[in-house]
Amino acid sequence: MHHPVHTFPAASADRGPLGRLLRGVLAAAAVYGLAASAHGQVRTGKLASSGIARTPAVAAAPAAGHASTHLLVQVAPGVTIGKGFFGEPVLRQQGRGRTASESARVLREANVVRLASIWVDPPRDAATARALGLDRWYRAELAPGADPLVARTRLGKLVGSLAHIGLDHEGGLAEIPNDPNFGLQYALRNTGQNVGGSVGIPGADVGATTAWNSTHGSDLVIAVLDSGIDPHPELAGRILPGINVPDGTTITLDECNHGTHVAGILAASGNNGVGMAGLAWNARLMPVVVVNGCTGFEANVASGLVWAVDNGARLVNMSLQFYAFNPIFQQAVQYAHAQGALMVAATGNNGNTNVAAPARWNETIAVAATDNRDVRASFSNFGPEVDISAPGVNVWSLATGSGYAYKSGTSMAAPHVTAAAALLWSYNPALTRDQVRALLLDGATDLGDPGADGLYGAGRLQIAASIALTPPPFVPEDLNQDGAVNAQDIAIMLGAWGACADCDACVADIDGDCTVGATDVARLLSAF
Numbered sequence: 001m002h003h004p005v006h007t008f009p010a011a012s013a014d015r016g017p018l019g020r021l022l023r024g025v026l027a028a029a030a031v032y033g034l035a036a037s038a039h040g041q042v043r044t045g046k047l048a049s050s051g052i053a054r055t056p057a058v059a060a061a062p063a064a065g066h067a068s069t070h071l072l073v074q075v076a077p078g079v080t081i082g083k084g085f086f087g088e089p090v091l092r093q094q095g096r097g098r099t100a101s102e103s104a105r106v107l108r109e110a111n112v113v114r115l116a117s118i119w120v121d122p123p124r125d126a127a128t129a130r131a132l133g134l135d136r137w138y139r140a141e142l143a144p145g146a147d148p149l150v151a152r153t154r155l156g157k158l159v160g161s162l163a164h165i166g167l168d169h170e171g172g173l174a175e176i177p178n179d180p181n182f183g184l185q186y187a188l189r190n191t192g193q194n195v196g197g198s199v200g201i202p203g204a205d206v207g208a209t210t211a212w213n214s215t216h217g218s219d220l221v222i223a224v225l226d227s228g229i230d231p232h233p234e235l236a237g238r239i240l241p242g243i244n245v246p247d248g249t250t251i252t253l254d255e256c257n258h259g260t261h262v263a264g265i266l267a268a269s270g271n272n273g274v275g276m277a278g279l280a281w282n283a284r285l286m287p288v289v290v291v292n293g294c295t296g297f298e299a300n301v302a303s304g305l306v307w308a309v310d311n312g313a314r315l316v317n318m319s320l321q322f323y324a325f326n327p328i329f330q331q332a333v334q335y336a337h338a339q340g341a342l343m344v345a346a347t348g349n350n351g352n353t354n355v356a357a358p359a360r361w362n363e364t365i366a367v368a369a370t371d372n373r374d375v376r377a378s379f380s381n382f383g384p385e386v387d388i389s390a391p392g393v394n395v396w397s398l399a400t401g402s403g404y405a406y407k408s409g410t411s412m413a414a415p416h417v418t419a420a421a422a423l424l425w426s427y428n429p430a431l432t433r434d435q436v437r438a439l440l441l442d443g444a445t446d447l448g449d450p451g452a453d454g455l456y457g458a459g460r461l462q463i464a465a466s467i468a469l470t471p472p473p474f475v476p477e478d479l480n481q482d483g484a485v486n487a488q489d490i491a492i493m494l495g496a497w498g499a500c501a502d503c504d505a506c507v508a509d510i511d512g513d514c515t516v517g518a519t520d521v522a523r524l525l526s527a528f
Helices: 016-039 099-109 126-132 148-155 259-267 298-310 327-338 410-427 433-442 463-469 487-495 518-526
Strands: 066-075 079-083 089-093 112-117 137-142 162-169 221-226 284-289 315-318 342-346 364-370 388-391 395-399 403-407
Touching (some): 066 079, 066 148, 148 487, 221 298, 221 410, 259 403, 284 298, 342 433, 410 463, 433 463
Parallel strands (some): 315 342, 342 364
């Protein structure tokens, strides 16, 4: 079904005092834009609340483009689209006779040349569409060369007539990195491919490609308590100085062809046209060798863990299994927890209910293993200590000697969860350790019995779902913290113009100099 459109000639100039004010604001942004971008953010903030179940007013999204030729507008309830004397589009509202003339003027100033329904056919369930407000959306097409950001600001004058004015953001297919072996990594993207003789179930993965639309991770440090990490090309420049506890040296080469595989799952370079992709491919790795060959002692793990957190590690992966539980080991875990570290550990590979240490302790996130069909691996230990599951069967990753290999084990499951935590912290650095943990569990895909159970914990890791649950990072330019930087924030800033009466309570003072001025305007407009 085709819908009529309404057109009128575009205005050639701004009109009225508000138009002049906006031109002045834009001029200030042009003058101070470079200085503002170079200055950077000098004041940090915190989450609006400590809860993590809050749904933001505007869903957080990765940086993306938007349509340059139109805006999306939703008219207020009771407002209809009509035609003016010259066929121009107008907004009509019962009981408000001046709405049509006022809207025609504002639409003209905003360089809107057409208003058209966005629907190919009207929603079939008209009652639901009406209740949701879907029937009130239109595409506001702009004159050639018009700036949609400026147009959005000008349309903000139609208070009471327009319920929403927004950019039409650009997205696309979930990102697929160009690493040639990525198709082998069902854990990150399961299309039903055959891995190790087993045909997978599409979607039985951790949601990496969707999560990467929000973040590829930062250079957050992950301590890897393991057998060491070889200087594989996929980790070039991101292996930090570490320690070899059993040998008493700083030589951290892989002694068991294990730690390098774990490191690849965590952070192999992604989208570099080579090999594979780690889940958090920008992370830096701190190798902490705690075994001699492939086995070691609890005291060495305890010593390595304390060293790691004392040297700045906030996130720790322990693909280890111990079963004697010496108090020194548990106390080291408690110490690391007290320092604010998030620890992720493997449940062990004996296929029984004896969950290994350190996973068995509450301070860690205990990770069981699943396969490419979302079934618990037969070797994966289980019990009430299990917090979450992740792929751990036939996982493709790095091998010593710059190679690649499949490995299976809860050792392979744990780093998927650790890397997911790194992505969450990269997406919102203000999250607390306990918030990150809760988000990982809350976003998991439930498997087995409904709710948490001893086989899968909260379910199989789904990092994209966890990111969707995450409050967006604090944006100082969003002065009213409603989830969008828009005309309301400009109004707040203009109302606070000049020296701040109370520097600590002056939300419009973005650059922290106790004065609301041109640099603050430039910062706000750059975040529009």
